[in-house]
Amino acid sequence: MKERFERHKQPWDSEEVQKLHGFAKKGMGLKAISKALTRSEESIKKRAKADKIKIAKQR
Structure with missing residues (x-):
């Protein structure tokens, strides 16, 4: 189940x-940035x- 942001x-x-x-400079993925900033992807x-800004793609 996906986390819901209020x-x-x-x-x-x-x-x-x-x-x-x-975070983007460090190469963090979209999901990790989303959790860190408590915002949707x-x-x-x-x-x-x-x-x-280029967001790294996690493999």
């Missing part, structure tokens, strides 16, 4: 954006695309 359509603050950039994908 936050819906919350704006990104600068601290979360910095964390996202840091879709939300992280959208923000990463907007900021032109």
Whole structure:
């Protein structure tokens, strides 16, 4: 069963954006970043695309 996040359509603050950039630089996968930031995978994908960040694909 998927974990459900209670936050819906919350704006990104600068601290979360910095964390996202840091996690992506470290090569963390989408699922791990999602748990760390308590945001949905879709939300992280959208923000990463907007900021032109590459998220590592876990194998």
